[in-house]
Amino acid sequence: MPDAQALFSLHDVSVRYPIRRGFFQRVVGHVGAVDGVSFDLRRGETMALVGESGCGKSTLGRAILRLEQVADGTIKATGKPAATRKDLARKAQVVFQDPLGSLDPRWTIGNLIGEGIDVHGTARGAERDSIVRDLLKQVELPASAFHKFPHQLSGGQQQRVAIARALAMRPELIVLDEATSALDVSVQAQILNLLKDLQAEYNLTYLFISHDLTVVGQFADRVAVMYLGRIMEMGDAADVLSAPRHPYTRALLASSLKVDPDMRIDRVPLLTGDVPSPRNPPSGCRFRTRCPQAQAGCAELRHRMVPAPNGRETAACLANGDL
Known part of the structure; x- marks a missing residue:
């Protein structure tokens, strides 16, 4: 059920790009950039989208702004279908990298x-x-x-x-697409403080797209971890980053600088290998081809979000005992 304070609600959103070949540019397939993503953007909060390059973070942000066409699913603004792009500009804006x-x-x-x-x-x-x-x-x-x-x-x-x-x-929503990643650390801190002040003054909602988990831990209220177009884990940023449940989130944290110097992260194998092609993703759990805890049944596991403590959700994982 959508949150009563939801500014935007996403339900099973998918974005696909056609693959064209030949002189007449016939469509011979599709690349799934975003696949079945659902969550609410709540008024006055900062929701972070994190993941490796090419996981679909920016594509999802552009879909919310109607800069990308949604193939399946719905994106509703305050309970109503999003208006035209020009009308939506009054409600949602973007700041690029x-x-x-x-x-x-x-x-x-x-x-x-x-x-x-x-x-x-x-x-x-x-x-x-x-x-x-x-x-x-x-x-x-x-x-x-x-x-x-x-x-x-x-x-x-x-x-x-x-x-x-x-x-x-x-606007009520600002999509921050890697908006601080190209800045020096000192300047980055100034911009983040400015954004927090503006949020408090105007009750702004931020969708903060980033690969920097240290910044996410300091700036975001909630976080959604994406891998190959799907959400792997979602919940309060402090909970997810201090006690990750999904193997991908744990591996992503182990591959990055610590969010908190005092935070202990169980040692897990670092991410190895390349992200599979979104044109032909692995069956079952999409992370299984790189997962250090992969099991035979992972190839048949249906993707679904499983409730976890403190209102968190995690993609079904055999390593966590999910069937």
Whole structure:
């Protein structure tokens, strides 16, 4: 049953890309980037999506924003089907990993931040410029940035512009797609603190897409661990990262820096081998081909989420005694 405070609800969402061949580009198959994902994004929370590169994190974020077409399942906003992409822009915005790549180098910062205001006609002239200057102040940029161009700013300042641009539409959800991974550690901390302050002020919901479990442990309220298009484990970030239940989550944590220096992580074999092709994923548990605890029955195991303590959910796993 969807959470009463859910801002967005995902139910069995799948995204597939067609494989085309030949002169006429006939569709000869599909690549499943996201396969049967379900969860709620709750008002005012930070939900993190973590996993290895290519697991489907960014694709799922783009599907929520309707930048990718959903093949199966539904994504509902506050209990209703998502509106058109233009209408959805008022509710959900995105901040990308590379701010400079997402900002038109020919436009001034004032015009970049004010673009959404211009498109939707929410303010004009002096009122519009006043809103943009207020946004610059909110993201802690000097007023002089209004007339500058993106290349005249540092990487951290460019990301602040991207955040201000997202805020211009007063959204309820912001998808942060690796938004801090390209920044220096000190700048990263400043941006994360800014995002927390903005969240507290505007009751924002964040979908935080990242591969950095240390940052996730400090920033997220809940976390969903993805592997090859499916959720392997989901729950409160502190619980999942301190006591992972699924073998993939344990292996992922063992392969990364510790989230907490005082946290003990049982030693498990590090992840080895390549992630299987999403065009032809393994049967049963998709992690079985790399899992140190794989059993013969894993090839036949049906993917389903099993309730765990403290409201967590874990993909069915024979190593955990799930049948």
